[in-house]
Amino acid sequence: MDRTERIIALDRLLRAARRPVPVTRLQEELGCSRATVYRDIAYLRDALMAPVVGDGEAGFQYDKDEAERFELPGLWLTSEELQALLAMQQLLARSSGDMLTSALAPLQQRVEKLLETHARGKRWPLERIRVIAHRLRRMDEHVFRIVASAVLDRRRLTFDYRARSTGETTRRSVSPQRLTHYRDNWYLDAWDEDREGLRSFSVDRIGNPRLLDEAAHDIDDATLDAHLASSYGIFSGAPKGWATIRFSAKAARWVADERWHSQQQGRFLADGRYELKLPYSVPRELLMDILQYGADAEIVEPRALREQLRAHLQLALSNYQDDTP
Structure with missing residues (x-):
């Protein structure tokens, strides 16, 4: 842990402490020597004007009245936090089809400079972070x-x-x-x-x-x-009913770990199949998701939704009728 990260960690420790933190604990948390703890305390108090009170015997903490008004100057983040921030920036930029790239460029440049400071010349391989958008629509x-x-x-x-x-x-x-x-x-x-x-x-x-x-x-x-947010997917509105879908034992290994809806209810059946219940309003999107599982999914109820899926399957099958004599 370098000095910047120690100062960040020290600030958080003293801010969260309800009683003086012993120097031995500060050594353990910061992974440094006793002398380094004292140097960091002095820098935090004298250079950054932090409201540090206490001594080496009783321990150190922030003055409660002053702590609320004190903040570390500038942007103080650990290497891990900076890397996570950069990863999130990559996710946002690439999941928007590069639409937000220009808007996010100043943030990325600043974060990259901060990372260079932490890395001491090391290059961060941003190409190792991949975001593959699925059915992304073009947007102005x-x-x-x-x-x-x-x-x-x-x-x-x-x-x-x-x-x-x-x-x-x-x-x-x-x-x-x-x-x-x-x-x-x-x-x-x-x-x-x-x-x-x-x-x-x-x-x-x-x-x-x-x-x-x-x-x-x-x-x-x-x-x-x-x-x-009460009904299934983006086709929102008050739920018109609950759908019960049963998945084969093979598909259950995937579906059981998926979050289809915030109010969904799921359970494994005795034969290894998985039963999923969830509310829905407009059935279109729900039917599309069920169709991708093909023969591994079956709508149990309501009957109207089951019949609607049957009609979809029959229409799809008609596209593959062999017309050759």
């Missing part, structure tokens, strides 16, 4: 920035919305509530002022956005969670 960075600004500044927003299901374009006026990243794509959860209801908009289908001067109408978190 300018549109994303305006939408994000509306969410964070709590301002109303107008935009053209091209519905994927119908191809129809309508002008919307909304009060943004949340920006949601789901399955490698971004969605705007908002209160639709004209339709007087909560809606989710795929950001890649938003065009010509314009920020308004009016403040956004805020919906409380409980209402948002009930409407947008």
